[in-house]
Amino acid sequence: MASNILGILFDGLAYGSLLFLIGVGLSITMGLMNFINLAHGTFAMAGGYISASLSQKSGMPFLATLPVAFVGAGLFGLVAERLLFRRLYKAPHLDQVLFTFGFVLSSIAAAHYFFGAGQQMGVMPSFLQGQIRVYGIDLGRYRLLLIAFVGLITLALHLILSKTRFGAQVRAAVDNQDAAAGLGINVGLIFSLCFALGTGLAGLGGALGIEVLGLDPGFPLKYMVYFLLVVVVGGAGTIRGPLIAAMILGVFDVAGKYYVPQAGAFIIYVLMIVLLLAFPTGLGGKRA
Amino acid sequence: MSPRSSAIERLASPRPRPVEVLAWLLPALAFFLVPDNLALGVSIMTYAVAVLALDLVLGYAGIVSLGHAAFFGVGAYTAGLLAVQGWKEPLTGMLLAGAVSLALGFLASFLVVRGKDLTRLMVTLGIGLVVYELANRLSSVTGGMDGLSGFEIGPIFGVFSFDLYGRTAWWYVYGVLILVFVLLRLVVSSPFGLSLRAIREGVSRMPALGASVDHRLRTAFTLSAGVTGIAGGLLAQTTQFVGIDSLSVGRSADFLVMLVLGGTGRLYGALIGTTVFMIAHDYLADMNPVYWEFWMGLLLMAVVLFARGGVVGAGRRLLQTVKTKFARAAP
Numbered sequence: 001m002a003s004n005i006l007g008i009l010f011d012g013l014a015y016g017s018l019l020f021l022i023g024v025g026l027s028i029t030m031g032l033m034n035f036i037n038l039a040h041g042t043f044a045m046a047g048g049y050i051s052a053s054l055s056q057k058s059g060m061p062f063l064a065t066l067p068v069a070f071v072g073a074g075l076f077g078l079v080a081e082r083l084l085f086r087r088l089y090k091a092p093h094l095d096q097v098l099f100t101f102g103f104v105l106s107s108i109a110a111a112h113y114f115f116g117a118g119q120q121m122g123v124m125p126s127f128l129q130g131q132i133r134v135y136g137i138d139l140g141r142y143r144l145l146l147i148a149f150v151g152l153i154t155l156a157l158h159l160i161l162s163k164t165r166f167g168a169q170v171r172a173a174v175d176n177q178d179a180a181a182g183l184g185i186n187v188g189l190i191f192s193l194c195f196a197l198g199t200g201l202a203g204l205g206g207a208l209g210i211e212v213l214g215l216d217p218g219f220p221l222k223y224m225v226y227f228l229l230v231v232v233v234g235g236a237g238t239i240r241g242p243l244i245a246a247m248i249l250g251v252f253d254v255a256g257k258y259y260v261p262q263a264g265a266f267i268i269y270v271l272m273i274v275l276l277l278a279f280p281t282g283l284g285g286k287r288a
Numbered sequence: 289m290s291p292r293s294s295a296i297e298r299l300a301s302p303r304p305r306p307v308e309v310l311a312w313l314l315p316a317l318a319f320f321l322v323p324d325n326l327a328l329g330v331s332i333m334t335y336a337v338a339v340l341a342l343d344l345v346l347g348y349a350g351i352v353s354l355g356h357a358a359f360f361g362v363g364a365y366t367a368g369l370l371a372v373q374g375w376k377e378p379l380t381g382m383l384l385a386g387a388v389s390l391a392l393g394f395l396a397s398f399l400v401v402r403g404k405d406l407t408r409l410m411v412t413l414g415i416g417l418v419v420y421e422l423a424n425r426l427s428s429v430t431g432g433m434d435g436l437s438g439f440e441i442g443p444i445f446g447v448f449s450f451d452l453y454g455r456t457a458w459w460y461v462y463g464v465l466i467l468v469f470v471l472l473r474l475v476v477s478s479p480f481g482l483s484l485r486a487i488r489e490g491v492s493r494m495p496a497l498g499a500s501v502d503h504r505l506r507t508a509f510t511l512s513a514g515v516t517g518i519a520g521g522l523l524a525q526t527t528q529f530v531g532i533d534s535l536s537v538g539r540s541a542d543f544l545v546m547l548v549l550g551g552t553g554r555l556y557g558a559l560i561g562t563t564v565f566m567i568a569h570d571y572l573a574d575m576n577p578v579y580w581e582f583w584m585g586l587l588l589m590a591v592v593l594f595a596r597g598g599v600v601g602a603g604r605r606l607l608q609t610v611k612t613k614f615a616r617a618a619p
Contacts, residue, residue, distance in 0.1 A: 093405040102588025109582030273414045280403040
């Protein structure tokens, strides 16, 4: 029984790590420009498809496709931001919601056209399959890799934000955009770079998550709520808030599906409403 | 009359202009001109009721709701279940559908008015998702994925029974649409409606004037939910079927798209947007639904970037340009 609970906790943390990896970029960009972006899942999907088609068509090893997915999704995000999204920073929230929702719809149809409606299969290397037994608990190797990977990325992000000049500029822009611009920080450039980094991480998450989240054209819509939830519950503009929120969501979702399968996604939606009402500005957020 | 008082008069007058009365005769004209496609007319007018209701919260109160299908679907299931249980009278069935949605909207409104834009969006989305999951799980009552069917609706006023061609349904929905429009027109031009607009334009100033913002937003949301429920009831009664997709987030998004396409905060925008959307959807129905989605998405982005205010807004701008051109040309 105890090992059972620990196993679910482990799976939930792995799932939460993925949610965090995809959602953290959204948190930074939302905190920075107060821009409501429903289309973040599209970039995660792009990363997933890059990885899947590389490993299926040209036989590239799975781990080698990950950097390509990161760079590809990041470039896609950079182009989309420069051409489209930046026009809407000053627009009302309704316009942002509608525009990014339209972007999601079109991207779903485009993915359908290019890759078909079916689920994509990731080609896992053999050393990532199977489980390791630690103190009597079976831990999936792939999930172990997920958690380790996301741990490293979180550490790297934290160091970038707290120790580098770029990080200081980002923090300044999140706290007060006008004052930051007045001190000579190029806020527009900072935002483009953050957007590229965030969408790149989302692409990496989409590629890493093929086994757990699945990958089909409906992906951006199916997980839209989860990614937004990580940001809204965690609070936009931070790293710690979304990390906690992603872990809570991951564990509750996995536990709910295991213990009360007949309730389906019900638990996560109720949890979402309760968390939103209890913390209207997010768990660690500066801005709502 | 000073320009200021005439502006207030214009904002606050529910009195119809002659043009409007004529415009409302257009659907009746369509009834006689295109008698072989009444079903489309019925569904356009049914959805128009729901989109009008959405305009009240979005266009006037400024709340972005991604969960209005919850109220639509609950109304539809209420009317459907009443008929299944043997309550075949349509008018009371429709009103009860509206009442149940109104009650649900009242409860939901307390959750919705907390928090700001994004939180509100997420809460309405969450309410929609929860209601959908509930209906899906309670399949013994709702029919689950198969939907609710096999019920009959009695004649209206005990006289006009629903016919195969949808003639009765057409006049029934037309009548309800007019009544709902008049009701909403009275609401938005009342002091209450004006205060909603004031909240939308400057939420921080309203408490300074001694107006309770939350209370007004809750009232608007509740009323909107009730009217949306009436639309759902109409759908159930005229099609004699309730599918679970009437509760889906996709349906909420459709309402939003229809409204934005026509233009928000004008009531007529809701009517025009719904008509354009439904006719386009009907023409493109043969197309693969995936490609419909693609064009829908593109259209949404284009409307946001280039045509703020939708069809009505674009028309008004065009009229303005023509007017100034003529004014310049004239000596």
